[in-house]
Amino acid sequence: MSHPTTTIADRSYLANALSCYLQSDAVVITLNNMQFLEYNYGAYYNARRYDYQLPLGKLSLFELTLHLPPDSKPADIESVRMTALKSALIWRKTYLSKNKENEAIGHDLLVVAIQFTECTNSSKQCHYHDQHNNPPNRLKHDFGVRYFKEDLIVDTNDSAGQLHVFSWHDWHSILAMLQTPCELWRFLTYRLEQLHDSVTTQMPSFESEEALATQFLYSTSLLAPAIVIDNALIKYKIQDQPNSALVAMTLAYRHQSTTALMYHQHMHQSSTLWSQLCSQMIEVFEEKVIGGSHDKAQTIVELTYWHQQLLDESLFSRHELIRTLYRHPKQGQKLQQSGYVVHQHSYESLGRHYVLIFYGQDPEGQHGKRAIQPNLAKIAQDVATRLPIAELHHVIVLGIDFINETDDTFIDIDLWIQPVDAMTPRERQLTKQLQQLKRQAHK
Numbered sequence: 001m002s003h004p005t006t007t008i009a010d011r012s013y014l015a016n017a018l019s020c021y022l023q024s025d026a027v028v029i030t031l032n033n034m035q036f037l038e039y040n041y042g043a044y045y046n047a048r049r050y051d052y053q054l055p056l057g058k059l060s061l062f063e064l065t066l067h068l069p070p071d072s073k074p075a076d077i078e079s080v081r082m083t084a085l086k087s088a089l090i091w092r093k094t095y096l097s098k099n100k101e102n103e104a105i106g107h108d109l110l111v112v113a114i115q116f117t118e119c120t121n122s123s124k125q126c127h128y129h130d131q132h133n134n135p136p137n138r139l140k141h142d143f144g145v146r147y148f149k150e151d152l153i154v155d156t157n158d159s160a161g162q163l164h165v166f167s168w169h170d171w172h173s174i175l176a177m178l179q180t181p182c183e184l185w186r187f188l189t190y191r192l193e194q195l196h197d198s199v200t201t202q203m204p205s206f207e208s209e210e211a212l213a214t215q216f217l218y219s220t221s222l223l224a225p226a227i228v229i230d231n232a233l234i235k236y237k238i239q240d241q242p243n244s245a246l247v248a249m250t251l252a253y254r255h256q257s258t259t260a261l262m263y264h265q266h267m268h269q270s271s272t273l274w275s276q277l278c279s280q281m282i283e284v285f286e287e288k289v290i291g292g293s294h295d296k297a298q299t300i301v302e303l304t305y306w307h308q309q310l311l312d313e314s315l316f317s318r319h320e321l322i323r324t325l326y327r328h329p330k331q332g333q334k335l336q337q338s339g340y341v342v343h344q345h346s347y348e349s350l351g352r353h354y355v356l357i358f359y360g361q362d363p364e365g366q367h368g369k370r371a372i373q374p375n376l377a378k379i380a381q382d383v384a385t386r387l388p389i390a391e392l393h394h395v396i397v398l399g400i401d402f403i404n405e406t407d408d409t410f411i412d413i414d415l416w417i418q419p420v421d422a423m424t425p426r427e428r429q430l431t432k433q434l435q436q437l438k439r440q441a442h443k
Contacts, residue, residue: 012175013179013271013275014176014181015172017180017275018052018059020308021053022050023053026048027048027050028047029091032090043067043068043072044066045064045065045084046067047064050062054181054182055182056182057105057107058105058106058107059109061109061111062088062110064113066084067117068115068117070117085112088112092108092110107162108163111167111168113138114168115136116136116139138168140169142169173213174187177210177217179275181312182225182314182348183222190212191212194206217264220254222315225347226246226317226347227246229347229349232350233345245323246347249316267318270322274318278310282303282306284412284414286299309352310396312349314348320344324342328400329402337362338366339357339362341357342355350389351392353387355383356398376414376415377418380395380397381418384418393419393420394419396416396417397415398415399414400413401413
């Protein structure tokens with residue numbers, strides 16, 4: 001345990017993304033035997049449980065915040081920390097025993113924050129101090145792998161008993177590093193495997209949480225899901241050959257070459273930009289529809305669902321989407337003038353297909369914004385019936401407009417997301433024939 005205090009941002013892009021998957025309001029938790037800490041150490045606590053339904057499974061987050069006087073001694077801090085932690089583990093064990101039928105297999109996390117605050121009356125008063133003008137002075141501490149071997153005895157073969165315990169700083173550092181919900185889920189699975197190995201071999205398998213996250217991000221397992229989807233796209237004849245960028249990255253990661261760092265930086269930057277564009281697209285669409293909506297609450301629910309579809313992209317998938325956007329300024333003037341369409345499939349979920357329509361500069365042209373923007377839904381439905389992917393579940397249409405003002409270039413994106421009901425091959429064939437007959441009749 002270390003004692004210097006540091007302050008880092010509470011809300012990373014992934015922390016904001018997780019809020020889209022929150023199932024209900026936070027549940028306030030009361031722990032037993034905590035009056036002892038208040039009486040002996042002047043310490044107070046807040047405890048809350050958050051349940052998230054991520055695309056890959058359920059994530060339950062238990063946040064425990066300890067408030068201690070600024071002059072607390074190191075030995076007192078450790079005593080408070082361990083006592084509160086044991087109370088939290090007892091509460092969790094009781095909760096699981098009472099809710100076995102409702103507990104889906106997923107990841108359970110306990111995040112412990114230690115703050116130095118002036119608490120005089122109640123823990124509630126500590127919790128609602130001014131977060132903006134007077135940010136909390138948090139103590140940097142950690143739960144190393146040795147703690148899980150010696151102090152936190154958990155049956156690693158029991159799925160209900162698997163619990164991740166993080167300090168506040170470690171948890172938020174991991175969120176900042178991983179950036180996407182799917183990468184977070186896979187890292188937690190990876191972490192449990194490493195803890196299991198540490199218990200089995202009696203040798204610590206990692207030095208710190210950040211070191212383990214770095215190890216995960218530079219492993220070939222990071223790209224394994226994308227390779228599976230890439231092979232499926234070739235099978236469905238959506239593409240003719242393996243994605244060249246995916247092949248190059250996989251080789252770099254496998255051989256730990258110097259270019260692996262460059263690829264990681266590119267994916268990290270692309271992921272950040274994709275998060276920003278996702279928020280921008282949802283905000284723009286919300287402004288258009290919320291005013292004329294008869295049921296604003298339902299509209300917000302639907303927009304949240306849209307936001308989830310956009311955020312459910314891996315680091316590699318985001319890299320490919322952003323790379324497609326970056327290619328546009330390099331296209332020939334004639335192509336930019338007329339506009340064009342690019343099809344891009346998700347490398348996180350087989351069945352989520354993107355149609356990127358780059359608006360032409362000619363407003364009256366076939367791919368001009370005036371012609372395309374009102375028909376995004378129709379385009380999505382048409383693409384959905386033509387794609388030969390049995391697992392197809394969403395078609396996402398992006399109408400992209402590059403706006404040049406003086407020395408700056410802005411991207412304005414129109415959005416439509418079309419859910420797709422699963423069709424049998426026979427139903428899809430009949431739908432295609434019907435469309436073909438309609439086009440012939442129209443001609």
